Amino acid sequence: MTTPAGSRFWGKYQAKTGKSLSLLAHSLDVAVVFRALCDLDGIRRTLANSTDGLLTDEHLDRLAALAMLHDIGKANLGFQDKILHNPHAHVGHIRELAPLIGDEELSGMLLESLPRNVVTWFSSTNSADSYFFAIFSHHGRPVRFLDAKSGSYWLARDEWWHPDSCRDPIRAITDISSFTEVAFPRAFLASASPLPDEPRFHHRFAGLVMLADWIGSHSHW
Template identity: 30%
Template sequence: MSLLGQPIFRRRADAALRRPLEDSELRALAVLVFLHDIGKLAPGFQAKGWSEPHGVPLRGHLECGWLWTRTLDAKSLAGTAGHVARWPAIRTWLLALFAHHGRPVVEPESGLASPFYTLRHVAYDWKAEEQHMGEALLAWFPDLPTVRPPPASPRFVHFFCGLLTLADWIGSDRRAFPFEAAFRPDYWRTAQAQAERRVREIGLSPHGLALRGEPGWALISDHVAPRTAQAAIGTVPPGERLVLLEAETGAGKTEAALWRFATLLAAGEIEALYFAVPTRAAARQLQRRVNEALQRMFADPPEAVLAIPGQVRAGEAAGMRLPDFTMLWDDAQERPTRWAAEHSARFLAARVAVGTVDQRRSAGFR
């Protein structure tokens, strides 16, 4: 919900739906997102964290999510499951829901043994935990019986899949969302405040992204006047959706692209930039150039992320992964906006990233 509270993301949702997304539909989508890890209730998944698995077969939570849908009755999720089960195209939404790790998860065959059962020798009751989740749904979404998700068109479901994957990455970061073992009915207010703050901190809102001046040539370069190819880009109106510039090496295409970026940013059309080049070597060289240009363009310059798997670089700083999933940066700074640089799946969540064409294809657009 915090992501869809950002103007850019909300406009993209509207574009994917081909009409404005209604607030009641947004809440229905939030209910679905609430259920995306429901498979973790299964004893077979919980046993992964037990010191003694007690002979419980280990299971993956995505498969268990599908199998949970076969356990539903009138009392499931404190009586809320029946409302969700009656939503139009619910199977399509479940397909999207259980694909939140970025790949489709095929619904298991009917003969597969259920991972949901009562354990006599372990103090874990998955049904009681499901009851807590249902109570939370009722408390946090009191209008659940009346809301419905938007039509499950392929275009919008594709958008939802990407948004859910991004939200899952953000919400799984314990630096922003410290783990709480005990159920707390009012946690929703805490989570909303933390989500709003984290979305700002990691650069997924327009907050703090201010150009030093008007998006003209003087903002991009200290050369007196742009070259011919660059000047041509400067005349293209912000509403133009596709701009192709073909020019010889050394004609200043990078600066032309930055000028276009500044123009669209000032017009509120975009909030991020990705440079896609053919090779990793070219990306490394260009990342330094782009990072230097950002210092000139912005009052509080974002760091250009190097979008090359296996390398962790934001601006001029290099990072090293530590065993506890944290990062050690060689400039000893901890900047939340470097979150996007810490894993290849997040590269295109950066405000500015420089990488290869292949990386763009594998990660998708922000």
């Protein structure tokens, strides 16, 4: 059995101890926390009141699957190399997503790496974009990629999102996406209707992803 690439990429690292948690494991932690939060009466009621449609368990599982993708930017090799070569390097995992959005070749690779049939989960391209921008904004600041071809953009485009001799960042994303179906199989039921497209619902989703990341990133978790 081959080891998923996502489990060979690190997601959380403690400099004092040298211990790390794989990107796949951290992604799953946050997604499971997100799904548990959705079952709290107050949170579920708030989500349900934010859409005119019927919010189902299948919808919540799809939201959890999306939350599992919140840190895919960490798969870029510039970020991964921080603990190997230069822990003080200013390489992140949010702005470095810009080439995956703006470069035709890389955006095609990203689409291929996402969960199976994920495009059917949304009522429109605009709604899909809004959900992905919500998960990528999990640090609390709305992310923007318009005209973002500055700073590390070119390194990310030309180097960090391409495989080296032993690591493939896009394959790491693919493995995380594949595991969403193991963790949340109901998300992939063809009978489920598209996710809500009301902006107020997306705002609450974004806040909940941020909260789940805070909890799921805590060392006690």
